[in-house]
Structures are given as C-alpha cells and as structure tokens.
Amino acid sequence: MIIVTAALKGGVGKTTTSVYLAALASSNRRTATLVDADPQGSAADWVDNSDDEHLARIEIAEAPTERLLTKALDKVPPEGIGVVDMPPSHERLLNKALERARIVLIPTRIGGVETPRVKAVLDLVPKGTPVGLVICSARTYTRSYAEAMQQYAEEGIPVWGTIPERVSITAGPMGPLAEDGLEAYRKVWRKILAAARS
Template sequence: MIVVTAALKGGVGKTTTSVYLAALATTNRRAAILVDADPQASAAEWIEHAADERFERITVVEAPTDRLLTRALNKAEPDDVVIVDTPPAHERLTAKAVGRADVVVVPTRVGGIEMPRVEALMEIVPNGTPAGLVICSARTFTRSYRDALDVWSEAKVPVWGTAPERVAITAGPTGPLSFDGLEAYRKVWRRAQAAARAAA
C-alpha cells in the first residue's frame, strides 16, 4: 500500500503526518518504508536521529527527484507499506507521487488561505483514489476550528482526523513520538487503510 502525504503549501504538518503514519504502520512488528521526497529531508532526519523504538522498523529512502521517486516506488513489493512525504510547492513531483498512491492524506490547518490550496491539491488526485484531510496543530475548542469542519463537510471533503496543537507532537528529532500524536494519527491511519481497502 502506498500512502502519499501531500500538500502544496509548506508548514501545514506534512512531515509530522508522514512520520507518525510510518510509525503507526509498524504496529504488530510490521516494517514500513518512508520515502522522503522533500529535498530538505526533514522526515529522514527525524527517523534517523530520534530515539523511538518504532523507528527501528522503518526503512528511509531519500528520493527528492522524479527519477529517484520512481525508482523507490518501483522497488516496493506488493506487501510493503510505503509512506511518501512529498515536497511543498513542487506540484510536478507531488503529482507524480499522488499518481502512484493507493490513498492520499492531505494535512492542512485552519485558516482562510488553506482551502484553495487543498482544493488545488485535490484536483491532481486521480479519480478513484481516496483522499482525506488531517487538520494539524488544531485548537479544537475554537469557533474557527468548528467552522472549518463545517466548510469541509459542505464541500464533501472527508476529514479523517485532527492533530491538536501540542509542542510534543511536532518535536521532531529531539524526542520520541508523543502519546497525543500517536492517538490523533491512529484515527487517520485507520481511516486511510479503510479507504484504500474500499477502493481496491
């Protein structure tokens, strides 16, 4: 299964989402592959340097070009779980990854400029490929958060989960994954798996 984490805008929680999903994919001692297609290689650095036992079962492949991304995805076996962290503001490479996806997870935040970016991303997702949002760094007690949920519901864009605003969730290589982050992204992971199975 190829899960692509995609956003056309940086700073929305794409790398955090990719790392947590890769960690959750290792549940029950499974292995996972994280393909880091972002030239900044933030996901790769996080996996390589943070002390978390889940990361021991994740293989990191850096693939910041079309050729390397294609090669990495072509090497995936049918039983592999592959999480792809795409680069921000690189529509061509993102479109290539999304075109190979079994399911697309779209991180976003609450705010006025986010919806057009998400809509633009959804337009490059192939028909029949399931895609859903995860709202990152959310202040779930605010009216703006509730309004955002209503907007996405009206637009018929599924929201698969919410990652609350917590410093520990986005701590990166400085520490292990947070309990709050794992709980939040577990819902996203289950819904992504269910959507991929339903579409298969």
C-alpha cells in the same frame, strides 16, 4: 500500499504526519518505507536521529527527484507500505507520486489560505483514489475550527482526523513520538485502512 502525504504549502504538518503514519504502519512487526521526497530531508533526519522504538522498523528512502522517487516506490514490496513525504510547491513531483498513490492524505491547518490550497491538491488527485484531510495543530475549541469543519462537511471533503496543537507532537527528532500524537494519528490510520479496503 503507497500513501502520499500531499500539500502545496509548507508548514502544514506533512512531515509530522508522514513520520507518525510510518511509525503506525511499521507496528505489528511490519516494515514500512518512508520515502522522503523533500530535498530538506527532514523526515529522514527525524527517523535517523531518533532512538524512539516506534521508528526502529522504518526503512528510509530519500527521493527528491522524479527518477529517485520512481525507484524508491518500485522498491516498496507488493505487501509493503510506503509513506511518501512530499515537498511543498513541487507540482510535477507531486503528480508523479499521485500516479502511484493508493491513498492520498492532505495535511492542512485552519484559516487563511488553507482551504484554496487544499482544493488545489484535491484537483490533482486522480479520480477514484481515496483522499482525506488531516487537520494539524488544531485548536478544536475555536470558532474558526468549527466553521472550517462545517465548510468541509458541506462541500463533501472528508476529514480523516484532527491532530491537537501540542508542542510534543511536532517536536521532531528532539524527543520520542508523543503518546497523544500516536493516539490521534491512530484514528487517521484506521481511516486509511478502511479506505484501502473499500
């Protein structure tokens, strides 16, 4: 199962989402492959530099080009799980990943230019591929959050999870994965598994 974490904008939580999902995918003695397609290599650095046991069974494949991405995805075994952390603003590479995606996850934030950027990614997702949003660094008590959720509901855009705004969740390699982050992403993981079965 290839899960692509896609967004055309940086700073929306793609790498955080990819790392937490790879950690959840690698639980129960499974091995997950985290394909870091971002030239910055932040996801790979996070896993490599962390001594968090949640990240111990994650295989890393750095794949910042179309050729390397194809090779990395080919190496994910049929019964395996690959989570692809895409770079922002690289539509050609994103399209390459989307061709192979079993599930697409779109991390986003609330407000500003986020909704049009989400729709731009949704337009790229092949028909029939399950896709859901993850609202990252969410301030769930705000009016803008409520309005955005209502708009997504009215437009039939599925929101698979809301990740609360917490410094501990986005701390990266500086600390272990946050328990409340794992809990929030566990809900997203259940939606992914349900979508993969349907």
